[in-house]
Amino acid sequence: MKKIDFNGAALKGNLKVPGDKSISHRAVMLGSLAKGHTRIHNFLQSEDSFRTVEAFRSLGVQIEKEQDVLDIYSDGWGLFQAPTSSLDMGNSGTTARLISGILVALPFETTLIGDDSLCRRPMNRIITPLIQMGANIKSHNNRLPITINGRNLFPINYTLPVDSAQVKSAVLLAGLLTEGKTAVTEKNPTRDHTERMLPMFGGEVNKHDQVLSVHGKQRLQHTSISVPGDISSASFWIAAASITPESHLTIKDVGLNPTRTGFIDVLKRMGANIKTDITRYEGEELVGDIHVKYSHLKPTSIYQHEVASFIDEVPLLALVATQAEGTMKIKHVEELKYKESNRLEATFEMLQALNANVTLLEDGLQIEGKSNLVGNQINTYGDHRIAMVGSIAGFITNQTVTLNDAACINISYPTFFDNLYQIAKQM
Ligand SMILES: O=C(O)C1=C[C@@H](OP(=O)(O)O)[C@@H](O)[C@H](O)C1
């Protein structure tokens, strides 16, 4: 149980959020596939990103950690060893789906297990294309645990049936280890960190319109990666400052990759006062500062093509919509049903518990704005993002918000409450 009551406080000052989760996972994966010593700075120290580290250690890669710096010493993927036990993916969908794209092409058997939440999430989205490449995967009804018997694969041209960076990356990684040219077509853009990072390791990826392709058996070389701040973590503060009167906040050194900044774009359409200053590139990733001030908000429409660029921020957007002037429909977000919890239902339940006027749609939520939220008990369903959205609600509810479980926040943002206490100032 965690009680949160920030009514009457505003968000003020400067802060930095920890390293990006998606980029941290990929840096460990590509650093392990490459030969030599790769150093990663500002690595996200969270339960999910450590799952990826542990998995590659089990494949024989030497990975050393000193605070947020990781040193990876690898002989390259050709010398990975069969793990002596199952690889535990914990709660991490990204680890499970991306590593599957690697394991299918390696000459040994691996079993992937995960926690209850991960064992409920669909794996057919990666199993289908990987089996098309010739992979041998046994699953429980297309869910974890899965057992992979690695072997030589053949390249495919695959069109993503769902907008998913995890599926895109799994196929590209399998393609990287497979003779010939593997191509993936996406209907709408999804986060492109894998494609941006590969050239940092000397790899080549081609992009023509919506089609990405890789040639297999490329030689990857060690490098050094500096991970930008996580825009998904920064979004909690962007939202909180936008809806809490008298707030004025700067979040520094955040990744501003355009495939990830959809939340800022949507909030700006709602009239939010947000300015971004791009200060530099870290590798191929844009990095900058975000300045946010409280402002009056109005509803906007949500389009299918942009949803992937803020998919993890949708529960937060729903909370923001309770404070806008009018009715807002958040549509095209059925993918939320397949995250750590059914986030569509968990968000609906949370907003109802907080006294908002909200309707569950087939593919989203309809939210009446200008709600006076009332603190209540929130069931987080063990989902880190739901727990953090519930905490942010504590800035605008007139009574305490109580989370049944806040420990799940360690999955992506262990320093969330430290950051919260740093910037929440009683007025
Ligand atoms: O590739 C990634 O790092 C991620 C992709 C998204 O999932 P999908 O690919 O399932 O949309 C996102 O929800 C997840 O938090 C991280």
Ligand SMILES: C=C(OP(=O)(O)O)C(=O)O
């Ligand atoms: C969906 C998420 O992560 P994953 O799919 O890696 O579990 C998330 O972090 O919100």
